[in-house]
Every structure is written in C-alpha cells, then in structure tokens.
C-alpha cells in the first residue's frame with residue numbers, strides 16, 4: 001500500500017469516528033497522522049453543524065495546536081472530571097483489541113487520557129491489524145536519571161532496546177524523558193511484558209495498551225470500513 005492510499009484509508013476511518021462524537025460531550029483526542037484527519041473532520045462538523053463540545057482534552061501539543069487552529073478550546077486532563085470518549089490512532093492492534101501505541105512518542109499522555117475515558121475508539125487502516133502484537137518497536141518512556149541502567153537491563157533480558165533518536169540527539173518526550181524502543185517481535189506474552197515494565201523503576205510508561213480499546217474502526221483497501229468491539 002502506498003502512502004497516498006494509506007492516507008485515504010486513515011481519512012475514511014477518521015471521518016467515520018468523527019460522526020460518533022456527541023454534542024456537548026467531553027472528548028479526548030489522541031495523536032498522530034490518523035488523528036490529524038479526525039481533527040479535520042471534527043472541524044468540518046463544527047463548521048457545518050455547529051458541533052459544540054463541553055471540553056476537549058488532548059494528548060500532544062501537535063493535536064492541541066490543530067484543534068485550536070479550528071477554533072476549539074482545549075483543556076488539561078486535570079481540569080475535567082470525566083472524559084466521555086477518546087478517539088486515538090494505534091501502531092498495531094491484535095485480535096483481542098490490545099495494541100502498541102507511542103510511535104509518535106505521545107504514549108504517556110495517551111495512556112493517561114485513555115485510562116480516564118469512559119470509552120476508547122481507535123482508528124486505523126488495515127495495515128495496523130495483526131494476529132499477535134509485535135511487528136512494531138514497543139516504546140518505553142524512561143526517566144533520564146536511570147535510563148542507562150534501564151537500557152542495559154532490557155538488553156540483558158533480550159528485549160533488543162534501541163534509543164529513539166531525533167537526528168543525532170536522543171528524542172525527548174513532552175515530559176523531558178527519553179524513549180527506548182524494544183524490537184522484540186513478536187511479543188510472546190504482552191501481559192507479562194506489561195507487568196514487568198510496570199514494575200521497572202525508571203519506566204514512566206510503555207506503549208502496551210492492554211484492555212484499553214473498546215472499539216476499533218478499520219478502513220480496508222477494498223473500500224469497506226469495519227468496526228470491531230471488545
């Protein structure tokens with residue numbers, strides 16, 4: 001699939017998701033190229049139908065800027081008492097609707113918004129769907145203070161760590177941390193690995209989103225749009 005075709009599929013899934021957003025609800029908006037199409041579609045609903053949202057929270061400055069450019073006011077997660085629905089992209093999604101996220105580095109905010117949302121919908125093109133999680137480096141956000149120890153430990157555990165780079169410098173997250181991408185593929189036991197990472201001191205967050213997604217909207221290259229529910 002070439003990029004133009006993939007962008008078209010992302011746009012279709014995103015447009016379908018935008019139709020599910022209810023007036024006067026509290027909306028969480030994720031990050032990434034698919035979400036950028038979703039924000040466009042949300043802007044179109046605002047312009048055509050006067051869609052109004054009680055609050056919007058987002059998971060990156062990129063999404064925030066795009067939303068504000070369309071006239072939406074964006075609040076902080078800490079300032080809202082609940083989130084009705086969050087729409088986000090994903091890097092890989094398996095048959096149980098568990099996923100890998102954080103390819104764009106926004107995993108920590110994304111997980112915090114997702115966990116605090118009543119419902120989570122992911123929007124993907126068909127290339128993101130896999131039988132087993134893997135096929136994409138698993139991002140792990142780590143504190144700079146002990147990042148070298150974390151990196152060595154991951155290497156000893158056979159998790160094939162690689163520093164996320166931004167040119168010649170290490171990539172720095174929204175919170176001033178680094179990302180170690182684990183090239184373990186396939187991930188044999190996602191729940192076991194998530195538990196290990198959750199317990200590792202110095203790990204701020206990781207990109208295994210398990211039991212988080214309620215519904216995935218998948219755009220297929222044959223023109224169909226499929227919805228899968230957990």
Ligand SMILES: O=C[C@H](O)[C@H](O)[C@H](O)COP(=O)(O)O
Pocket residue numbers: 030031032033034035088089090091100101102103104105106107110
């Ligand atoms: O950190 C980034 C997020 O997890 C994205 O939702 C994910 O990487 C998918 O992005 P895209 O829609 O650009 O493939």
